Amino acid sequence: MERHDAIIIGGGLNGLTAAAYLARSGARVLLLERNAALGGADASYEIVPGFTIPRYSLGTSTLPARIVSELDLARHGLRFLRVDGGVSLLEDGGYIASYRDGAIHRRELARHSLKDADGWTRFRRDMLRGAQQLRPLLAGATGDPTRRSFSTLRRLLKTASRWGEKDVGELHDLTRLWTLSCADFLDDYFRSDAVKARLASDALAGTSLGPRAPTGARHLLGAFIDETAGASGGAPARVLAIGGPAAIARALGAAVEAHGGMIRTEAEVTDVLLREGGARGVVLANGEEIQASAILSDLDLKRTFLALFPWSALPDGFVERVGRFRMRGVSAKINIALDSAPEFQAVPEGCPALLGGMRLATTLDKMDRASDDWRDGIPPRAPLIDMLVPTLADPTLAPHGRHVLSVAVHYVPETLHDGVWTGERRDELTDLVVERIAEASPGIRDRIVALETLTPPDIESEVGITGGDLSHGETTLDQMFFNRPSPALAGYETPIRNLYLCSQSVHPGPLGVGNAGANAAALVASFLGKRG
Amino acid sequence: MNGESDMALAEQVEPGEAAEAPDAAEHPDLDRLEATAEVDPDLFAHASDEPPFGRRVLTTPLHLSVAAESSTNLWTDWNGYTTPEILTSLDDEYRVLRHAAALGDISPIVKYRISGRDAGAYLDRLVTGNVMQLSVDEAMPVVFCEDRGFVVGDGHLFRLGEGEYRLVTEETHLAWLLDSALGFQVRIEDVSATLAALSLQGPHAAAVLNAAGFCEIETLRPYGARWFDISGMPVYASRTGATGELGYELWLDPEDAPMLWARLFDKGAEFGIAATGFALRELARIEVGIPRAGCDYLGAFTAVDPADASTPFELGLASLVDLDGGHFTGREALRRLKQREPRHLVVALALDFPEPIQFCAIERDGGIEGIVTSSGFSQALGVNLALGRLRYAASVGALAVGVDFREGLRVRRLKIPARLLTEPAIISPLRHTVPAPLLADY
Numbered sequence: 001m002e003r004h005d006a007i008i009i010g011g012g013l014n015g016l017t018a019a020a021y022l023a024r025s026g027a028r029v030l031l032l033e034r035n036a037a038l039g040g041a042d043a044s045y046e047i048v049p050g051f052t053i054p055r056y057s058l059g060t061s062t063l064p065a066r067i068v069s070e071l072d073l074a075r076h077g078l079r080f081l082r083v084d085g086g087v088s089l090l091e092d093g094g095y096i097a098s099y100r101d102g103a104i105h106r107r108e109l110a111r112h113s114l115k116d117a118d119g120w121t122r123f124r125r126d127m128l129r130g131a132q133q134l135r136p137l138l139a140g141a142t143g144d145p146t147r148r149s150f151s152t153l154r155r156l157l158k159t160a161s162r163w164g165e166k167d168v169g170e171l172h173d174l175t176r177l178w179t180l181s182c183a184d185f186l187d188d189y190f191r192s193d194a195v196k197a198r199l200a201s202d203a204l205a206g207t208s209l210g211p212r213a214p215t216g217a218r219h220l221l222g223a224f225i226d227e228t229a230g231a232s233g234g235a236p237a238r239v240l241a242i243g244g245p246a247a248i249a250r251a252l253g254a255a256v257e258a259h260g261g262m263i264r265t266e267a268e269v270t271d272v273l274l275r276e277g278g279a280r281g282v283v284l285a286n287g288e289e290i291q292a293s294a295i296l297s298d299l300d301l302k303r304t305f306l307a308l309f310p311w312s313a314l315p316d317g318f319v320e321r322v323g324r325f326r327m328r329g330v331s332a333k334i335n336i337a338l339d340s341a342p343e344f345q346a347v348p349e350g351c352p353a354l355l356g357g358m359r360l361a362t363t364l365d366k367m368d369r370a371s372d373d374w375r376d377g378i379p380p381r382a383p384l385i386d387m388l389v390p391t392l393a394d395p396t397l398a399p400h401g402r403h404v405l406s407v408a409v410h411y412v413p414e415t416l417h418d419g420v421w422t423g424e425r426r427d428e429l430t431d432l433v434v435e436r437i438a439e440a441s442p443g444i445r446d447r448i449v450a451l452e453t454l455t456p457p458d459i460e461s462e463v464g465i466t467g468g469d470l471s472h473g474e475t476t477l478d479q480m481f482f483n484r485p486s487p488a489l490a491g492y493e494t495p496i497r498n499l500y501l502c503s504q505s506v507h508p509g510p511l512g513v514g515n516a517g518a519n520a521a522a523l524v525a526s527f528l529g530k531r532g
Numbered sequence: 533m534n535g536e537s538d539m540a541l542a543e544q545v546e547p548g549e550a551a552e553a554p555d556a557a558e559h560p561d562l563d564r565l566e567a568t569a570e571v572d573p574d575l576f577a578h579a580s581d582e583p584p585f586g587r588r589v590l591t592t593p594l595h596l597s598v599a600a601e602s603s604t605n606l607w608t609d610w611n612g613y614t615t616p617e618i619l620t621s622l623d624d625e626y627r628v629l630r631h632a633a634a635l636g637d638i639s640p641i642v643k644y645r646i647s648g649r650d651a652g653a654y655l656d657r658l659v660t661g662n663v664m665q666l667s668v669d670e671a672m673p674v675v676f677c678e679d680r681g682f683v684v685g686d687g688h689l690f691r692l693g694e695g696e697y698r699l700v701t702e703e704t705h706l707a708w709l710l711d712s713a714l715g716f717q718v719r720i721e722d723v724s725a726t727l728a729a730l731s732l733q734g735p736h737a738a739a740v741l742n743a744a745g746f747c748e749i750e751t752l753r754p755y756g757a758r759w760f761d762i763s764g765m766p767v768y769a770s771r772t773g774a775t776g777e778l779g780y781e782l783w784l785d786p787e788d789a790p791m792l793w794a795r796l797f798d799k800g801a802e803f804g805i806a807a808t809g810f811a812l813r814e815l816a817r818i819e820v821g822i823p824r825a826g827c828d829y830l831g832a833f834t835a836v837d838p839a840d841a842s843t844p845f846e847l848g849l850a851s852l853v854d855l856d857g858g859h860f861t862g863r864e865a866l867r868r869l870k871q872r873e874p875r876h877l878v879v880a881l882a883l884d885f886p887e888p889i890q891f892c893a894i895e896r897d898g899g900i901e902g903i904v905t906s907s908g909f910s911q912a913l914g915v916n917l918a919l920g921r922l923r924y925a926a927s928v929g930a931l932a933v934g935v936d937f938r939e940g941l942r943v944r945r946l947k948i949p950a951r952l953l954t955e956p957a958i959i960s961p962l963r964h965t966v967p968a969p970l971l972a973d974y
Contacts, residue, residue, distance in 0.1 A: 099585060103612040106704075107584035114722060118707035122833040129836055167838050169680055189707075229836045348583040 004030045004262075005528055007282055007292040009269045009308075010464075010503065012040025013061065013245070015298025016252035017517030018502040018524075020071050022296075023261030025525040030290065031256060032282070034268040034464060039249035040298070041463050041470050048450040051337040051404050052397045054244050056459050057470060058333075058408040059388050060357065061245035063514040065226065066139065070518075071255045078251035079242040081393050085223070085235045086356035087347055088198045089440045091363065095346045096194045097353035098202075102233025113192035123189040123199075124224075124233065129170075130177050131224040137481065138225070138508045138515050178218050178477070182209075183364050185217035193363060201362045205386050205410050206510075207475055208330045210371030211364045215477050225512065238356040242394045272308045278497030294498050294524045298517070301325050301473060301485045301505035302466040305494075315495045325485050325505070326476075329414035329456025329468030330374060334407040334433055337449040341403050342389060342441050355392050360385040360436050370411035377417030379429050384410040385436055402449070409433055414456035414467045421455045429453065472504035484509050492520040500524055589614045592639035593728050593786035597793045601807035608810050611703075611724075613640035616809035625808040626911055629777060629816060630960075632804030633734040635796060636813060638781065639789070642687075644699040644709060645723045650716040651695045657860050658712050659689065660844060660853040666691045671755045671770050674699070675844045675852045676708075681865030682832035682841040684708055685825050686849065688772060690757060698723075698783075702825040708833065712861060728789035732796065732805075733779030733816070735960065738968035740800035741769065741780060744792075749780070750967035765792060771968075775816035778962035778969075815908040818917050819958040821880040823847055828878055828905040828919045839875070846874045846924075874924045876902070880953040883907075883916040883933055885946070893934050894920050894950065901926035904933060910957065917957055918950075927952065 008019045011033030019031040037043040041056045053059075068078065085098030096112060099105040110117035176185060182200040190196050200211040203219035210216070223236040231237075241248045253263055272295060273281040281291035297304040305314060305322045344358060362384055370380040391403040398404050409429065416425070430453045438444050456468030465472065473479050482490045484507045492500050502520035504510055591614050592598075598616055606617040615637070619625065628634045646655060656663040659674040666672050668691050675686040685708075687701035699709075709720050732740060741749040745762045746769060752758060757770035765788040773779035784792060797805060814824075823829050835841040843866065844853050854860075855867055881894070881904070888909055894902035902922035909916050918933070931950040936943050962969065 097585075101588060103588060103609075104584050106612070111584065115707050115710050118704050121704075122707065125833055125836055129838075132836065167680070170838050348585075350585070351583065352585055 002030075002288075002290045004028045004290065004292040006030070006294040006296060006524060007032065007290060008296045008298060008502070009282065009304075010034075010040060010298030011038040011249065011253070011263065011265070012298050012503065013042055013063065013248060013252065013513050014502050014504060014517035014520075015040070015296070016249055016256065017063070017067055017071070017514040018296050018298070018521040019261055019263075019517075020252050020255040020259065021518055021521035022525055022528075023256050023259035024071065025521075025529075027525065027528050029256065029259075029261035030292070031253075031261065031263045032267040032269055032284070032290075033263070033265045035462070036266050037246070037249075038253050038263070038265065039246045041459070041465060042245035042249055043463075044244050044246035047335050047337050047404070047452055050399045051402065051450065052244070052246075053335045053337070053390065053404040053406055054246065055335065056333055056454065056463055057245060058357070058386055059244045059390050059406045060238060060240065061248065061513055062239045062241060063248055064139075064512045067514045067518055071252070073248075073251040073255060076251040076254035076258065078248060081240045081242060081355075082237045083240060083355035083393060084353035085202070085238050086358065087344070087351065087353045088194070088201065088359040089344060089346050089361055090194055091361045093346055094194070095344075096198045097347075097351060098198065098235035098356065099353055100232065100234045100237045102231075105234035109192075109195060112194045113190070116190045116192050116195045119189040119191075121233075123186075126173060126177065127221060127224040128227060128229050130174070130218075130221045131227060133174070134221055134511070135225060138512050139519070176217070177221070179215060180217040181212045181214050182216040182220065183211040185220065197362050197364050197367070198359075200364060201359055201367060201384055204367065205359075205384055205408070206331055206471060208328065208371065208374055208411070209476070210368040212368055213371065218477070219475075222511065240355075240390075240393050244390050244394070244397065269308065272496070272499065274309075274313055274496070279499040294500065294528060296500045296502045296520055296524060298503045299464065300327060300466050300469070300503055301489070301501065302327055303464055304501065304503075304505075309496070318495060321486060326474045326479065327465075327467045327469040327472065327505075328474065329459065329470075330410055330412065331468075331470060332409040332412040332429060332456060333454045333459065334409060334430060335450075335452045335454075336405040336407065337398070337451075338403045338405055338444070338447045339449050340401065340447050341392075342405060342444055342447070344441050346440065354389070357386060357388040358440075359387070360440055367411075374411040374413045377413045377415055379413070379416065379425060379432075380409075380411040381432075383412060383429075383433065383436075385433055386410065387437070405437075407433060407437070412456060414460070414469070421457050426453050426455055426458075429455070471510040473509065475509055480509060480511075481507055492516075492523050592637055593789045594637040594639060594730075594793055597790045598637050598807060606809070610640040610810055611642060615640055616807075618811050619807050619809045622811050622815070623911055625806065625812040626815065628804060628806040628808060629734050629775060629812060630912060630958075631735065632806065633732055633736040633740045633800055634775075634808040634812060635793070635800075635805055636731040636733075636808050636810075637789075637793075638729045638731045638813075639727075639786075641724070641729060642701045642704050643723045643727050643729070643783075644701070644706070645696070645721045646699060646709075646718060647693075647696040647721075648716070648718040649695055650718050651697050654713060654716040654718045655689060655697055655699070656858055657716075658709070660860055660862070660866070662854045662857040663689065663697075664858070668693060669757045671757055671772055673849075673852055675847070675849045676705075677844065677862035677866065678708075678832045679862055679865060680832070681843050681862040681869045683829065683844055683847060683849075684832050686847075686852075690768075690770060692768070703831060703834075726786065728784055728786045730782040730784075730789065730792065730796075731773055731779065731813075732782065733773045733775040733777045735778055735962055735969065736800075736803040736805070737777070737779050739970045740796060740803045740805050742970050743799040743803070744796050745799075750970050752780075752968070753966050754964055762792060762795065767792060774813070774820065774822050776820035776956055776959040776963060777816070778960060778965070811908075814906065815910070818880075818906055818908045818919055819910055819912075820956045821848075821919065821953065823878045823919055824906070828921070842876070842878070843869050843874065845870060846876055847878050876921050876923050877927050878905075879920055879922050879927060880957065881918045881920055881931070881933070881950045882913075882953055882957065883918060883948045883950050885916045885933075885935065885948045887937065888916065889918065889933065889935050889937075894922055894926075895932045895934055895947070896926045896929060901931070913957060917953075 005027035008031040023029040087097040106117045186196040268285040271283040279295045366382040373380040386408040459468035608617040690698040768783040832841045892904045893900045904920040907918035932947045
């Protein structure tokens, strides 16, 4: 029987990252991916021959710079582009863009409100402050603060003394950031609805939260995590991988193999072999058994435990707790091939921010209603629509002069209150979205060469993510940090000995995809090292 | 498009909507000079049909005039406007400043027009000093803080009329100015783009202006200001400037600026007038020891680390804080802070080193105690002068600045002894002379 040091179940970016780190540390590694292409939710496909497009995700996934450099992914062909943050088209026919350059961004905000151009300074300061406090939490496990160990106590004391030195006002600011809704938080800085809607939709796209939902404000930090105070003072840059997120997966795969790791695609794991309360290996769909000293799961929490184990083998109450972890899809994906470049009337020609994506007419109210629809299980009547034209940054993804349009439709519920997603309902959603795109870009219908829509259930059945939830579990505060997915599991270990979680279901989740894989790999490597 | 709600009390006006013009009756629009210099109006005010990404930096109304004086083609960015770094050579420009009259385009500086019934009361509440004592046609240096006593910005406040003021600052503060205006009958406009500004500094400055038609300019006292009519161009001249020299700043309509520039050159030739750039402005303020916002200190709304924000006492601006006068934002906090030891100080240093240095550590006994934030070589004194931020506890005793500099293909690491300066390194006696000299007899 085949035997390895570590088996990684699932070839998403976290699984690949874990595999690459483990292989680099000298472990014999085998990564098993169910589908034909690596990347999991970030995989690409050819919608029609010659037109490559991210199948499930918008195409803006990236990896933390630390991982790119530690795994030397540049040597494996990975290249990035830094582009402006994107454009929102407004209902009144106008637009608002996010520019990296401070002077240009201020002028852009000034078109909407002179005061907001200046409010940006203080907003950016507070975002950078919040990001600075958040950053150290991402690379590394967060221990359960209630666990009574010496190291936890020491860390708590250190944190407490650090906070003791801080200004009271700063503590107040921090409390606001972590508890307020996006809309309430932004009201403190900005007046223009366009500015507020732009920032709120940036933060909340892909979550189930509406702009007026409490604790939404902290999502504003996401874009600032890699931003430095020294930058020119504009909006955070968007970093795109050339070739799309699938190129990241390919480079990670190459890194795994360069370090002697093995990757098998179209190899679905159906069971984890248990012996004496510990994981000893996996069983593939074709019945093949493979053994390993450590098993890492890049599947979401629910799929890991509810699909790979006989429930009776799990500790008392565990199945129930896993079942309560909230995973609900929020985004549908529409993939479009175009025979020429899409034009957006509202945006002046040559606007460099278009490379960062376009978002369709959004107001805080509309987002609020869409979020309500999601909660009520109704296909959103005014969905939040995010678009990216990957071919603007990388023309090789389509034949010369042609383009692909990647569309993420947010606040789309996974289960409908009155039934299931049928082909008919999927078409209704598609028509609504295409209609909205055509309002901003007349004539786009005639340019469509191919179009395909995937609802959350479609994503679930193809990628295997429970509920089609691309973030592997809601990112509300009760499911983040030492609570992700639960205090006992946040440290990547599980009740099953030798089984580790490395997906977005564990800390830090979608805050820097790849971190969970790297953190879990560090833990497993030290376990393998101790074992000798 | 514009998401502004109409505020009854504090209004905000888009640039271009209300250009700052002097009272028409007081300054009748006389026959204008024949155009002796070109100006493209689109150069200054951001043309509304041009998208923001069209140009990274904008140009001032004097851009063509200034560019004609440049022999170096060295430009820099000041508040989003193209500004000459050096026009001829820094040494030559310095000589002009200290011995003749240095003309500079300071249009990129941020200007706010604050008017209305409560303008005085509003400003008195905003800044730490006593604005009520400011008479019409007078200016004062001001600093303004947020409620925790940390400096938001500093600048100069001009009183143009009974209820009309102009606040001139290094950085933009519109959001803070509007937030502070709640409850006051006051109108706040950003006139940065609709008001051009020239700086004429040097011992011959009054002579040049006198020759150019600024009658009785010599009687203007320091921080005094007055309207002049120069061949039909209304020009507001103030005896201000951050150079330690006799000097004036001229405020006028952008369309008139190139004509005034040409006229000053024409009439000032015999007094040795020359155009100068941003590097000279920086050097001159370093010689006088004036910290610049965003460079030597960070405003409270810019400092990412709260410890980087400063109180007025830490900036050496204690003289601008009137704790015994009326209430102002941050007064209670500043009262408490005054009792406490400052955490750091912005200090002026003299270094025996021939080259300007940047971002060097200030050390004492081998430990890093501060940072050099700006520096320049003063040819007059033969030393390198620097401004820096120093931990308060380290502000006595022997200091050194650690400098890495390139020698061929090697790094030489030097520890340069540094002296703390307690007063401006250079300040001209003419700065306070009234009447200002009109002849080259200083």
